[in-house]
Amino acid sequence: MRWELDPNPSPGKVALTYGLFLALTLLALGVLFWAYGVSPLKAYGLLLSPLGDSLGLAEVARRTIPLLLIGSGLALAFRVGFFNIGAEGQLLMGAVGAAYVALFLPSGPWTLVLMFLVGGGLGAFWVGMAAWLRVRFGASEILTTLMQNYLAYYLVVYLVAGPWKGQFVFGFLYTDRFPQEAQLPRLGDTLVHGPTLLLGVLAAVALHLLLFRTPLGFEWRVLGENPQVARYLGLKGGQLLLLAGALSGLLSGFAGVGEVAGIHLRLLEPAQISLGYGFTAILAAWLARGRPLLVLLTAPLLGLILAGGDALKLSLSMPFRVVDVVAGLLLLALIGAEAASRHRLVWRR
Template sequence: MRLVPDPNPPRLRVLWVSLGAIAVALLIAGAVFAAYGLSPLEAYRTMLQGTLTDWKGLSEVLRRTIPLLLVGAGLTLAFRAQFFNIGAEGQLLMGAIAGGGVALFLPLPPLLSLPAMFLAGVLLGGAWALLAAWLRSRLGVNEILSTLMLNYVAQYVLIYLINGPWKGQNVRGFLYSDEFAPYEQLPTLPGTLVHWPTLLLGVVLALALQVLLTRTTLGYELRVVGENPGAARYAGISVPRVVLVMAIITGGLAGLAGVGEVAGIHHRLLEPAQISLGYGFTAVIVAWLARGNPALVLVTAPLMGIILAGGDLLKISLNMPFRVIDVFSGVMLLCLIASEIFVRNRVRWGRR
């Protein structure tokens, strides 16, 4: 077997390799389930039956899709600029904190409340990513490590707030804030947790980012910076500026998703693990599968939504530890990046 480099892989091969990687990942995750003492077939049957066969299951998938869509679309931009933002989880939580803070403490006319919450979420989420981008531009701090560490920091900031100054009046031992006022809550599709305004926003923003990336100067600069930083500098593009703008967009979208979760589903601030089911990490896979195309996230986000909703079912109905999601995400991520070599090369059988 020989590998022949192919700089412009046909789309069909990209599709087949991606599907193959997902299949291998499901096999490996199945082996882990078997080692845990659960038949992989039963695990996957539970996941699929619970998510795709009725409206209730589908609405759960849709609910998980919303944050994946927003965060994933933002991450495609980051990855295009070769900025490996692994910290969307923390940016999402900071967004939730900012939105929650506005809802709880800023007296605003009801009509302005929700827009102000979203704006605050975008700003703080963006700032959280900006910090990592700045550290990289200025001090050469690896952004994978810094964004990852900022995830943990964001978690503890949130826990501190709901355990201390922002703890609700009537929540007894629970780590909750007070509930948001009715006009600070997003409407949902009847009988579900699908907060449709955020979903709509996600679809529009994913398409808008596609236009930004392919039709504007900023998008062009961003692609050049990602593909060839040396050439970018030579062409007079300010690399730090592009990276900083990109960080604000990618962090801002994660922050927006965080506001959507608390304003649409929980209506209060609560523990990090309850606000986010690892959306930030799963969105990395969403963005990778979309191969840096924001619009393609419209397809890959629901796909990972099925995995998240299904994983949640395994947790609830089969009483498995929450780590089951980590197994899925990790194995899938590994298989996807390992399969990259079969995208960029053609396989030739036999010797020369």
């Protein structure tokens, strides 16, 4: 008996594998809820409750926006072979750029556009340093981008606790409120900032077309699948990596702009700006199998898990860490099903 890669898994096998892993996960969650003294059926209902009303759907959409932007860029970067693990830091750098424009530059009709340009540019520059180290010295981008997350984190803490701290803020770490020209419009009374949501959808579609319908995309795919063949064909692998990395950082920066200009309306502590979106988006990109268009499905799925976890916290007063276990088990189920569906058992005599 041998466990090997399945080159062409059938749709039925994929559906059966996902169903099996989901059933096992629901069983494990049921035991967890029962041990905590909560009816498993009630907990399951709460986990899916965001789908039952407009407010819940708005919360799912709010969490989907940064996952969609970051996940689309990461799907491209992973496909090319650039493993960007620093999207969380790039998101924070985008928030810093947006805050600088909003707080220290003259306001006007151009403000929001300039916020996205500066925030996205900072995100691209931040990951560009790691990409350059990879191309120039062969440094692992996994380590460099991961370390950059901490640098961005403490940079934001320094700014909101020091030179950028609000003039009338006492006991809290955040800046003054952004002017009206620096605030993204929202959909009704929700926290869903429509322009950024539209930007995320357009980014996923555009990157998919770029990857699969252009000569540049062909070069990216060759480089990602076989760097030696790319070198033999004379492709400029360094430039291709730098461009893919910069695009992923650009979209992560856009996500940071959306969070501070569409929700918080100021620069805050890093843990309040992002709920770990940079790391969760890695799963959205990985589940999309390097296809940016599929992030349109995986990002809302992960957004539902995050919003459902909040519903469990509020309705059942469950500890914060227990809800993390719930979300973690569901995410592990998706990862396990993805891996298992792409392999098969082969019997050999």
